[in-house]
Amino acid sequence: xxxxxxxxxxxxxxxxxxxxxxxxxxxxxxxxxxxxxxxxxxxxxxxxxxxxxxxxxxxxxxxxxxxxxxxxxxxxxxxxxxxxxxxxxxxxxxxxxxxxxxxxxxxxxxxxxxxxxxxxxxxxxxxxxxxxxxxxxxxxxxxxxxxxxxxxxxxxxxxxxxxxxxxxxxxxxxxxxxxxxxxxxxxxxxxxxxxxxxxxxxxxxxxxxxxxxxxxxxxxxxxxxxxxxxxxxxxxxxxxxxxxxxxxxxxxxxxxxxxxxxxxxxxxxxxxxxxxxxxxx
Amino acid sequence: xxxxxxxxxxxxxxxxxxxxxxxxxxxxxxxxxxxxxxxxxxxxxxxxxxxxxxxxxxxxxxxxxxxxxxxxxxxxxxxxxxxxxxxxxxxxxxxxxxxxxxxxxxxxxxxxxxxxxxxxxxxxxxxxxxxxxxxxxxxxxxxxxxxxxxxxxxxxxxxxxxxxxxxxxxxxxxxxxxxxxxxxxxxxxxxxxxxxxxxxxxxxxxxxxxxxxxxxxxxxxxxxxxxxxxxxxxxxxxxxxxxxxxxxxxxxxxxxxxxxxxxxxxxxxxxxxxxxxxxxxxxxxxxxxxxxxxxxxxxxxxx
Numbered sequence: 001x002x003x004x005x006x007x008x009x010x011x012x013x014x015x016x017x018x019x020x021x022x023x024x025x026x027x028x029x030x031x032x033x034x035x036x037x038x039x040x041x042x043x044x045x046x047x048x049x050x051x052x053x054x055x056x057x058x059x060x061x062x063x064x065x066x067x068x069x070x071x072x073x074x075x076x077x078x079x080x081x082x083x084x085x086x087x088x089x090x091x092x093x094x095x096x097x098x099x100x101x102x103x104x105x106x107x108x109x110x111x112x113x114x115x116x117x118x119x120x121x122x123x124x125x126x127x128x129x130x131x132x133x134x135x136x137x138x139x140x141x142x143x144x145x146x147x148x149x150x151x152x153x154x155x156x157x158x159x160x161x162x163x164x165x166x167x168x169x170x171x172x173x174x175x176x177x178x179x180x181x182x183x184x185x186x187x188x189x190x191x192x193x194x195x196x197x198x199x200x201x202x203x204x205x206x207x208x209x210x211x212x213x214x215x216x217x218x219x220x221x222x223x224x225x226x227x228x229x230x231x232x233x234x235x236x237x238x239x240x241x242x243x244x245x246x247x248x249x250x251x252x253x254x255x256x257x258x259x260x261x262x263x264x265x266x267x268x269x270x271x272x273x274x275x276x277x278x279x280x281x
Numbered sequence: 282x283x284x285x286x287x288x289x290x291x292x293x294x295x296x297x298x299x300x301x302x303x304x305x306x307x308x309x310x311x312x313x314x315x316x317x318x319x320x321x322x323x324x325x326x327x328x329x330x331x332x333x334x335x336x337x338x339x340x341x342x343x344x345x346x347x348x349x350x351x352x353x354x355x356x357x358x359x360x361x362x363x364x365x366x367x368x369x370x371x372x373x374x375x376x377x378x379x380x381x382x383x384x385x386x387x388x389x390x391x392x393x394x395x396x397x398x399x400x401x402x403x404x405x406x407x408x409x410x411x412x413x414x415x416x417x418x419x420x421x422x423x424x425x426x427x428x429x430x431x432x433x434x435x436x437x438x439x440x441x442x443x444x445x446x447x448x449x450x451x452x453x454x455x456x457x458x459x460x461x462x463x464x465x466x467x468x469x470x471x472x473x474x475x476x477x478x479x480x481x482x483x484x485x486x487x488x489x490x491x492x493x494x495x496x497x498x499x500x501x502x503x504x505x506x507x508x509x510x511x512x513x514x515x516x517x518x519x520x521x522x523x524x525x526x527x528x529x530x531x532x533x534x535x536x537x538x539x540x541x542x543x544x545x546x547x548x549x550x551x552x553x554x555x556x557x558x559x560x561x562x563x564x565x566x567x568x569x570x571x572x573x574x575x576x577x578x579x580x581x582x583x584x
Contacts, residue, residue, distance in 0.1 A: 224577030
C-alpha cells in the first residue's frame with residue numbers, strides 16, 4: 001500500500017524549545033532545479049529579542065558550570081551528532097553538495113566539536129598569567145566569558161561554519177544566538193535537534209533562521225548582547241556591525257570565513273580579568 | 282466612633298463560567314495596541330504601580346533605595362511620572378515615610394499576619410494599628426483562607442470589617458490570595474464578601490503563593506466590582522499583584538480593566554499593579570520605543 005511521506009517542519013530553536021517565528025512568515029527553500037524542498041521560518045526582530053532573553057537566562061548556569069563539566073556536555077553534542085550523520089549528509093546533498101563533499105563536511109564538523117570539548121578545561125591555562133608588579137601584590141589575570149554573544153554565521157560551509165561559530169563561543173562559557181545560513185539552513189535546524197537531545201541546557205545556543213538584511217542591525221544593536229561575531233566580507237555590513245556595536249561597547253569580532261581551529265577562537269569571546277591581591281602586610 | 286461596623290448578610294453566590302472567562306480573556310489579549318497608545322499606556326502603568334519589597338531580608342537601606350527609585354524611575358528619561366505607592370512590611374513604614382519626604386507617593390503596608398493570615402485577631406489589629414500609627418496611607422490585609430474554605434464566611438466578613446475600622450483614614454486593600462481559593466466561584470464569592478465588608482480595593486495575591494495574579498482571576502474580580510457598581514454606584518478599586526513582570530502583560534490588564542469597568546477605573550485611585558520587577562521592564566520598553574533599540578537591565582537601577 002502506498003504511504004504518504006511525513007515531511008519535517010523546520011523550526012527555530014529558542015530557549016530549548018522549537019517555536020515557529022512569532023511573525024508567522026516563512027521563505028521557500030529551493031534546490032538547484034528550483035523545486036521547493038522546505039519552508040523555512042523567516043525570523044523577526046522579536047524572535048531575536050526572545051532568544052536574547054533566553055540566552056541571558058541560560059548564561060548564569062552555563063558559565064557557572066565547571067570547565068570539566070562543560071567539556072563533557074560539548075563532547076556529548078558530538079556523540080549525538082554522530083548518530084544522525086546520514087541525516088546531515090542528506091540535507092547537505094539536498095542543498096546542492098556532492099555526497100562526498102557533504103560526508104566530509106559532516107565528519108569535519110563532528111571532529112571539530114570533539115576538538116573544542118578537549119579545550120574546555122585547557123584554554124584557561126593558556127590565557128592566564130601571573131604578572132610581575134612593582135608593589136606588594138600577587139597580580140594575576142584569567143579569562144572569563146563575555147556573556148551573551150550574537151553570531152551572524154557564515155553562508156557556506158553552512159554546517160561546518162555553524163559549528164565553527166557556536167562551539168568555541170560556548171566552550172568559553174558564553175551563551176549565544178546564531179543566525180543560520182540563509183541559503184542552506186537545513187543543517188542548522190537539525191543541529192538544533194541534536195542540541196536538544198544532548199545535555200546542553202536550553203538557551204545556551206539559540207538558532208534563528210531568516211535574512212541578514214533584516215536581522216543584522218538587530219544582532220548588532222541589542223543592548224543586552226555583549227559581543228557580536230560576524231562572518232563575511234561585505235564592507236557595508238561590517239560597517240553597520242561596528243557602528244551599532246558602539247551603542248553598548250560590545251565586542252565586535254569580524255571573521256572573513258572559518259579559520260584554523262584553535263584556542264584563539266575561544267579567546268575571541270573571552271574577557272581577561274586581572275586581580276590585585278595584597279600580600280606581605 | 283464615627284465608623285459603623287457593617288453586619289454580615291450572606292452574599293448571594295454568583296456562579297462563574299470558567300470556560301467563558303478564559304475565552305473572554307483570550308479574546309481581549311488579541312487586541313492590537315498601536316505605538317502611540319502603547320507608550321501612553323506604559324506611562325499610565327507606571328503611575329499605577331505599587332513598587333513592592335516584601336522579603337524577610339528587607340532592611341532600612343533596601344527600603345530607602347526603593348523609595349528613591351519610586352521617585353526617580355529613570356532620570357535620564359525626561360517626563361516620567363512617579364509610581365503610586367511603595368508597598369512594605371509595617372516595620373518599614375516609618376523609614377519609607379521619611380525617605381519619600383514630600384514626594385506624592387503613598388506608603389502601603391501589608392498587615393494582618395501577612396502573608397498567611399494565620400494569627401490571632403488581636404495580633405492582626407495591632408499589626409494594622411502599628412502601620413497606621415507609623416503613617417501608612419494604605420493597608421493591604423490578607424483574608425483567612427482556611428476559614429473561607431471551611432465555609433465560615435461570617436468570620437471572614439467580620440475580620441475584614443474590624444480591620445477596616447482599625448484602618449481609620451487609611452485605604453484598605455483586601456488580599457484574597459486567589460491561588461489558594463481553588464475555584465473561580467470562590468474568587469467571586471470572596472470578592473463579594475470583601476466588598477460588602479468595606480474593602481476599598483480588592484487584591485488578588487500576596488505574591489508568596491503560586492499561581493499569583495492571573496488574567497482570568499482578575500476578570501472575575503473586575504466583574505464583581507462592576508456588579509457592585511451597578512447595584513450601589515460605589516466604585517471599588519482593583520489590584521492584581523504577583524507575577525506581573527512584563528509590559529505586555531501589564532497592557533493586557535489595562536485593556537481588560539477598560540473593557541470591563543470603563544475609563545473611570547484607569548487611574549491609580551482605582552487600579553494598581555503590585556509588582557517589583559515590572560517597573561524596569563516598562564522603562565526598558567519606553568526607552569526602546571524612544572531609541573528603537575532593545576534594552577538591557579544593566580542600564581536600569583534595580584531599586
